[in-house]
Amino acid sequence: MQETTNMMQSSLDMPESSVDNGMLDREDILQKSIAQAEDKLHRKRSQNHQFEINIIMNDIIARRRQNLDDLGPVQIEELEWVLAMRHKGIHNRINELRSEAAEASYLPLAQPATQPASQVGSVKPEILEDEDSPHAFA
Numbered sequence: 001m002q003e004t005t006n007m008m009q010s011s012l013d014m015p016e017s018s019v020d021n022g023m024l025d026r027e028d029i030l031q032k033s034i035a036q037a038e039d040k041l042h043r044k045r046s047q048n049h050q051f052e053i054n055i056i057m058n059d060i061i062a063r064r065r066q067n068l069d070d071l072g073p074v075q076i077e078e079l080e081w082v083l084a085m086r087h088k089g090i091h092n093r094i095n096e097l098r099s100e101a102a103e104a105s106y107l108p109l110a111q112p113a114t115q116p117a118s119q120v121g122s123v124k125p126e127i128l129e130d131e132d133s134p135h136a137f138a
Helices: 002-013 016-061 073-105
Strands: none
Touching: 016 073
């Protein structure tokens, strides 16, 4: 109670122009706070709505939901849109993988290592045979 009385007394002691400026500053601060809170509320509602759609999708996939009779037309349209976006994403990923596979199949094969021309004549192949072989030299 004492704090409130002190605040009121200090505002009464201030010149009128300062009081008006203080009021405007407080109003601006409050308006900004309200706008921020409304933005946050809008974002949270949007997130909540997306979660609801995802829950419905998961229920359909898990076969916990047999039909869509209890959904409104807006929710059904949103489900159709989500399905279309997921289908498009899957299709794009398949195309990416196919193009990567096609690129990999067209890569040149590794070339066999060749000997320099100066060493080609100097290398003599040796034929090794077992001592027990009938072709072995005695």
